Structures are given as C-alpha cells and as structure tokens.
Amino acid sequence: MQTLKLLSSFLKVNIQMSLAYRADTVVNILLNFMWLGWELLSLNIIFSNTTSLGGWGLGELIALLGVFRLVNTMMMALIWPNTEKFNQSIRDGSMDYTILQPINSMFLVTFSRITVWRIWDLILAIVLIVVGINMSGDTTTAASILAFFLLTISGVIVIYSLWIVLIALTFWFTKFDNNVTILHALLDAGRYPATVYPVWLRMIVTFIIPVAVATTIPLQALRGDLNINQIILFFGVGVLSFWIATKVWKRGLKQYSGASS
Amino acid sequence: MSSNSIIVEQLSKTYQVPEREGGFSAAVRGFFKRKYKDVKAVQEVNFTIAQGEIVGFLGPNGAGKTTTLKMLSGLLHPTGGNATVLGYTPWELKPDYLRSMTLVMGQRNRLSWDIPAADSFLLNQAIYRIPDDEYKETYKELDELLELDPLMKKPVRNLSLGERMKCEIAAGLLHRPKVLFLDEPTIGLDITGQVRIREFLREYNKRTGATILLTSHYMADVTALCERIIIIHQGQLKYDGGITDLSHKIAPFKLIGVRLSDADSHDLSGYGTQVQNEEDADKKYIQVKAEDVTRVTSRLLADLPIHDITITDPPIEDVIEQAFNQ
Numbered sequence: 001m002q003t004l005k006l007l008s009s010f011l012k013v014n015i016q017m018s019l020a021y022r023a024d025t026v027v028n029i030l031l032n033f034m035w036l037g038w039e040l041l042s043l044n045i046i047f048s049n050t051t052s053l054g055g056w057g058l059g060e061l062i063a064l065l066g067v068f069r070l071v072n073t074m075m076m077a078l079i080w081p082n083t084e085k086f087n088q089s090i091r092d093g094s095m096d097y098t099i100l101q102p103i104n105s106m107f108l109v110t111f112s113r114i115t116v117w118r119i120w121d122l123i124l125a126i127v128l129i130v131v132g133i134n135m136s137g138d139t140t141t142a143a144s145i146l147a148f149f150l151l152t153i154s155g156v157i158v159i160y161s162l163w164i165v166l167i168a169l170t171f172w173f174t175k176f177d178n179n180v181t182i183l184h185a186l187l188d189a190g191r192y193p194a195t196v197y198p199v200w201l202r203m204i205v206t207f208i209i210p211v212a213v214a215t216t217i218p219l220q221a222l223r224g225d226l227n228i229n230q231i232i233l234f235f236g237v238g239v240l241s242f243w244i245a246t247k248v249w250k251r252g253l254k255q256y257s258g259a260s261s
Numbered sequence: 262m263s264s265n266s267i268i269v270e271q272l273s274k275t276y277q278v279p280e281r282e283g284g285f286s287a288a289v290r291g292f293f294k295r296k297y298k299d300v301k302a303v304q305e306v307n308f309t310i311a312q313g314e315i316v317g318f319l320g321p322n323g324a325g326k327t328t329t330l331k332m333l334s335g336l337l338h339p340t341g342g343n344a345t346v347l348g349y350t351p352w353e354l355k356p357d358y359l360r361s362m363t364l365v366m367g368q369r370n371r372l373s374w375d376i377p378a379a380d381s382f383l384l385n386q387a388i389y390r391i392p393d394d395e396y397k398e399t400y401k402e403l404d405e406l407l408e409l410d411p412l413m414k415k416p417v418r419n420l421s422l423g424e425r426m427k428c429e430i431a432a433g434l435l436h437r438p439k440v441l442f443l444d445e446p447t448i449g450l451d452i453t454g455q456v457r458i459r460e461f462l463r464e465y466n467k468r469t470g471a472t473i474l475l476t477s478h479y480m481a482d483v484t485a486l487c488e489r490i491i492i493i494h495q496g497q498l499k500y501d502g503g504i505t506d507l508s509h510k511i512a513p514f515k516l517i518g519v520r521l522s523d524a525d526s527h528d529l530s531g532y533g534t535q536v537q538n539e540e541d542a543d544k545k546y547i548q549v550k551a552e553d554v555t556r557v558t559s560r561l562l563a564d565l566p567i568h569d570i571t572i573t574d575p576p577i578e579d580v581i582e583q584a585f586n587q
Binding site: 013101103 | 334335336338354356357359360364366370371373381383387388
C-alpha cells in the first residue's frame with residue numbers, strides 16, 4: 001500500500017517534468033507507431049513466403065512481439081532514465097542522500113524516474129499480446145493464459161534483477177556508465193523466439209543470459225508447450241534472480257559505504 | 262531515552278587508498294599490481310552530545326570532519342569503535358533512525374533541478390510518510406523562519422545559491438528530525454545569507470530542542486551558534502569544550518592588515534609578528550595580542566603613511582593549525 005502511494009508520487013513528479021516538453025512527447029508517440037508498422041510489415045513479409053517460423057505461427061509471433069515490446073517499454077520507461085540518474089548520483093555524490101532515505105534504496109533508485117509518455121508503448125504491447133493470443137486461438141486454455149501471465153511477470157523480474165546487478169557493479173567500479181548498454185545488447189536477441197537460433201546460441205540466450213525467459217518462455221506456456229514442473233521451475237528462476245539481485249545490491253551499498261569519502 | 266543523543270566511543274575509520282607514483286611505467290605497473298596505503302581519517306575519537314545542544318565541529322581540510330559526520334549519519338561503516346545516535350547504531354540504517362535524523366551537505370543537492378522545490382517537498386512527504394496536517398504545520402513554521410513561499414514555485418535551477426540552500430535545508434527538516442548533521446551549510450553564501458541560515462538554526466534549535474552538530478569554515482557560524490566546539494586535527498580529537506575557553510587558550514590574537522603607499526620601505530616587525538597572506542599580496546599583515554590591538558593600531562596610524570587598515574580575527578583554520586602544531 002505504502003509502495004503504491006510512493007509510486008503514484010513518483011509518477012506525479014515525472015508527469016510534471018515531462019509536461020514541460022510537449023513536442024517531444026508527440027514526436028515520440030508518432031515514432032513509436034512507425035516502428036510498430038515496420039515490425040508488423042516485416043513479419044508479414046516473412047509469412048507471405050512461409051506459414052511458420054521455427055514452428056511458430058503468425059498469431060504467436062504477434063503475441064511474442066507484444067511481450068518483447070513490454071520488456072522494451074520497461075527498458076525505455078524505467079531502466080534508461082533511472083540508470084542515467086543513478087550514474088549521475090554516484091558521480092556527484094547525491095547517492096548519499098538516496099541511501100539516507102527511510103525507504104528501500106533499491107526501489108527508490110529503480111522507480112524514481114518514469115518516462116511517462118511510454119504509457120502508449122505499454123498499451124500497444126498489451127493490445128499486441130491480446131490480438132496475438134486471439135489469432136493463435138485453439139491451443140490456448142484458461143490455465144495456459146494464467147501460466148503465460150505468471151511467466152511474463154517472472155520474466156520481467158529476471159530482467160529487472162539483471163539490471164539491478166549491473167548497476168550495483170557501479171558500486172565496485174565507480175565508473176561503469178556502459179552498464180545498461182550491455183543489458184540492451186543482450187535483450188535485443190529476445191526479439192525472435194529462441195528456437196530460431198542454433199542450439200549452442202540458444203543455450204547462451206536461455207541460460208547464460210536469461211533474457212529469453214522474459215519473451216519466449218511465456219509464449220511457450222501460452223501454447224501449452226510447457227508442463228507444470230517447467231512452469232514452476234521458470235517461475236522459481238524469477239524469484240531466485242530477484243533474491244540474488246537484492247543480495248548483490250546490499251553488498252554493493254556496503255561496498256559504497258566502505259570506500260567513499 | 263537517555264539525555265545524550267550522540268555517543269561516540271573510540272570511533273575510527275581507515276581508508277585504503279591506491280598508491281602510485283607518477284609516470285607511464287608506474288601507471289602500467291599499478292594496473293597489474295596495485296599498492297594500497299592506509300589513510301587514518303579518524304582515530305579513536307570520543308565525545309558525547311546532549312539532547313538539544315548545538316556543537317561546532319572544527320578542523321582543517323582533511324581533518325576527518327566529514328568522515329565522522331558520515332559515520333554518524335550512517336553512510337560509512339567505521340573500521341573501529343562504536344557510535345550511537347538516539348539509541349540507534351547509525352550504519353544499520355534502520356528506517357526509524359533515518360526518519361529521526363537529517364544530513365545536510367552544503368555542497369550536494371538533494372532537490373531535483375528541473376522541478377520546483379514544492380514538488381520535491383511533496384515527494385519527501387511521501388517518502389517520510391508525513392501526515393498532511395503535520396506537513397502543513399511544519400511547512401508553515403519553516404516558511405515563517407526562512408520565507409520559502411516565493412521560492413517554492415520556481416524550478417530549482419533558477420534559484421540563487423542562497424535561495425537554493427534555504428530550500429535544501431527546509432527539505433531536510435520536513436520530517437522534524439531530532440538530530441541534525443550539517444556539513445558546511447553556509448558554504449559559498451554571502452554574509453546576509455550566512456546570517457539568515459545561522460539565525461534560522463538558532464531559532465529552530467530553540468523551538469524544537471533538536472540536537473545540532475555542524476561543521477563550518479566560517480568562524481562566525483561557530484561563534485554565533487555554538488557554546489561548545491570539538492576540534493579534530495589529522496583524525497584525532499584535539500579539543501572538546503567551551504568556545505570562550507578556546508579563544509582564551511589559543512586565539513587571543515588579532516590580525517591587523519595595512520595598505521601602505523610605499524610598502525617595501527617600511528619594516529613592520531617592530532609592531533608585531535608579520536604574517537604572510539597570499540590572497541592579498543599588496544597588504545601587509547601583522548599578528549598582535551588582542552589586548553594590544555588599540556595601542557598598536559594607533560601607533561601604526563601615527564607612524565606610517567597608511568591608506569587602509571583592517572582588524573580581523575585570524576582565520577579559524579590558522580588558529581587551529583597554530584594551536585596544535587606547536
């Protein structure tokens with residue numbers, strides 16, 4: 001409850017900040033629709049020549065695109081702006097104030113900046129997911145939709161955790177502004193389903209870099225390709241990664257307080 | 262609760278600083294095998310501060326003031342000793358502790374630059390969970406003392422340094438902390454600005470009974486606010502006591518600065534100890550005992566072609582250096 005209240009305060013402040021730049025908002029919304037058109041067009045080109053891609057149909061790929069956009073929205077609306085602010089606060093020392101606030105510093109660092117006009121991306125992503133699920137039709141059940149949502153949340157948590165770990169590394173190296181560029185490069189591989197890639201690459205993408213967890217696995221759950229054990233396992237991965245991220249963050253804070261002067 | 266709000270026992274902090282000689286080959290060597298040097302920033306410092314006291318924390322640059330304040334506020338873990346503030350161990354960072362203290366650093370910004378201070382204040386209200394009526398009351402009180410209203414609606418980047426400092430301090434006090442750690446709260450401000458902040462702190466202390474520990478480079482801040490001062494030098498506690506005792510003990514001197522029409526041809530050594538002042542090279546400074554000031558000044562004015570004469574207290578840093586380097 002307290003968290004929601006804080007979140008709405010952050011949101012308010014961010015809306016106030018972005019209302020100052022009207023033209024920026026309009027251009028960004030237009031750009032967003034352009035990209036979506038381009039992505040749908042390229043899917044269409046691929047499917048005019050074949051009926052499936054690595055065993056996936058058009059509807060499923062549209063839903064995948066939706067999940068991918070969901071993750072991408074998180075990158076753009078939360079990860080980029082907060083990382084920028086975080087890196088700056090390490091440099092100018094205002095991190096000291098962040099640590100001394102009586103709320104969870106991890107929460108404060110990751111949610112205090114929100115690029116609000118990205119709400120359109122969020123809506124688009126949800127529309128794509130719903131449309132995609134509808135198009136893929138017959139194989140989906142209430143249970144598989146539930147599994148899909150659970151694993152989508154779990155996937156988002158995995159990426160969130162990965163992000164925490166990457167920015168926490170800054171506490172050790174103090175100058176590590178590339179932290180998010182790395183994450184972005186990893187994430188881009190999730191745009192197409194992991195089964196398109198050769199086995200060795202899929203291993204990397206699925207296990208070493210747990211990004212596919214956020215995009216492909218929820219879709220597999222939706223198609224009913226996963227059994228209950230796998231669903232629990234993948235959900236467990238989300239919980240575990242969050243736990244690890246929290247530990248790394250705490251260690252990082254301790255490192256920061258040991259070294260700064 | 263005990264009447265001591267801050268208790269510091271044998272508090273120590275040692276930093277490990279990478280050490281490297283200049284030059285290219287040393288840089289390459291340092292990349293592979295780094296040498297570390299221990300820097301003892303704070304060494305076994307002891308003091309206690311009672312609830313409601315205002316204490317000035319003094320020492321030259323690098324003496325360990327900021328390090329001590331950071332340990333007391335919870336930002337740094339000490340390497341030895343212990344400290345309790347309001348019964349809490351600061352570096353455990355318990356939310357209840359953080360809600361009852363504040364740290365204001367004159368050289369760091371808490372407020373967002375792009376939005377008006379009013380919006381940052383509301384965010385703080387949410388973070389510190391301040392109920393609406395209590396927030397309004399506190400704000401009203403702060404506004405009365407600092408005249409905040411006209412500053413609240415402008416983006417912070419458009420405020421002057423003095424205006425911004427007022428907002429920064431107010432932002433740090435919205436949650437009515439019982440202990441205030443202030444690191445150079447008047448740095449860079451003009452005299453009027455300094456006086457405003459000083460008066461505010463005195464009044465705030467009187468009204469709320471808050472404990473204040475402040476560092477400052479300006480002797481006037483300290484003399485106006487604090488009855489007691491603590492001096493540290495090279496990480497060690499050198500003096501802890503009344504401010505009047507200190508000036509009797511180590512600063513019964515004044516500086517007389519004179520500008521002469523023909524500076525080089527006059528020897529001032531007969532009037533007092535000559536002191537160098539690099540900032541103001543065309544002026545000559547002599548140091549005399551406080552009780553001799555009137556006599557020496559009138560002699561100078563009578564004897565020499567003086568354009569300009571000033572009488573000042575020696576800078577606090579010099580006083581401390583002088584007292585403890587002897």
